[in-house]
Amino acid sequence: MNDLRKWATETAKSGLLEVQEYVRLCIAAAQGVVSRPFYFHDLVEQIDVIGLGSLTVVLLTGFFTGAVLALQSGMTLDQFGARPFVGRLISASMIKELGPVLTALMLAGRVGSGIAAELGSMVVTEQISALRALGTDPIRKLVVPRVLAGFIMCPILTVVADTVGMLGGWIIAVTQLRVSSGVYWTSVTEGLYLQDVWMGIIKPFFLGFVIVTIGCHVGLRTSGGTQGVGRATTNAVVAASVTVLVVDFFVTRLLLAMLFGA
């Protein structure tokens, strides 16, 4: 019984410590954004790595999600004679939910793991200590540019995913479901409210922020050599993916209340 209590205490303490350190990192990153020194060329580099580097995977994910959504929903809508409304279903699904979440999950896999592995390797080879010894704050040099790049690029990539998703849906609607282009695009625009667009654009800012900060946090707390780097990479992807879904739920609830008064 005592062992169980001790284990529970230790687990709770280490969990709280992780949360405390994560919050401290987020605060330090926020301070780094608004104070000098600011490493602008690292921001540009990270925008390239996180944004342009993720473009292919986001394009493919968005396109095929929109296409398969059209295929599946076409059959279901047929049962109600509502095939012409396929565009409305795709635009609402992609812009409000699937675009932001799937883009974020792709980024968690590609960017979150990459950041954790890179920073983790730098920790175990003492490169982070070397940076500090050379007078550079690792938060400002490594974390701030990545967080800003994630914060900026996640919404942009989401808009790209939404767009190609609707294009994928359009191709399937026209070629497989025999819905005319005009009907499809009219349905797409009719199904959307301005609040939906706001929701689809605001959510990725939060998701991009958590993916990158979790990657940085896990990477900077790596220990245990190369095995530790592998563990950190896995932990970063798992933690970021789960957090994306949790944050998506709470932000959606908040935005529904703010935008729709629901």
Added chain:
Amino acid sequence: MRKSLADFGLPVELAEAHAPVVLFDKVNLAFDDRVILRDVTFDVRQGHTKIFLGASGAGKSTILKLMLGLLKPDSGTIWVLGHRVDDMTEDQLMGVRHHMGMVFQEGALFDSFTVGENVGYKLYEETEMPLSDVRARVDEVLGFVGLSEHLDKLPSTLSGGQRRRVAIARALAAKPTLLLYDEPTTGLDPMTCLSVDTEIVKLRDLERVTSILVTHQLRDAFFIATHEARRSSGGAVEVVEAAQEKIEQADFVMIREGRVAFEGSAAELRHSTDPYLQTFLS
């Protein structure tokens, strides 16, 4: 004999010429239940060499990390270059670190940067120095450690000894007044060790850098303590047996289980009757 801050008449202006460059006063550090340092007290004078000896895990490297402010002590005070670093914030520490250089155990070179970018990193990122001046200084220090032709190579393509010399060049680039070496020769062959030792001696004597060395390689420690670098009238640099006055400027500190077990000159260390020291030296 253990000294305290009062022995140095502190608070004093540590930046004054006579004052210690580094001063540890009854420093204690523990990680959870594991005690790393107990009541560690010592000082380092301008232009002198301090050599920390001890078995692996004795706490030698931790002392260097405390000097840099990479770790904070649980108690005691640490003064470096006239500043009390044990209660400084990270931002304040950056100012002190600006005057220090550190050679890490495995070099800790940035593996995605070339040799030239590694060496010029501090000047490029943390100073307002024009790029042409940075390039000139990088060429100068790489020439000093004999690696000019490796400017554009990645560290992974260099040998272990070359990487250590690049690490020395990087630490040297911003003209520090205090250089810390963490096991700079561990894992290297005897010939490469000698070349690294020679660089340390040259730096200390020609660039007038106060040196603090952590090692468990006795041969290297005694070589550095008993040799000096001179520039001949023709400009050539030679490393020769040091004069007595120079030898006396090198102090040895033996760290044993986190405590200072011995502090004195090379001769005092050699003639110590302490059984542990005799075992370590044998």
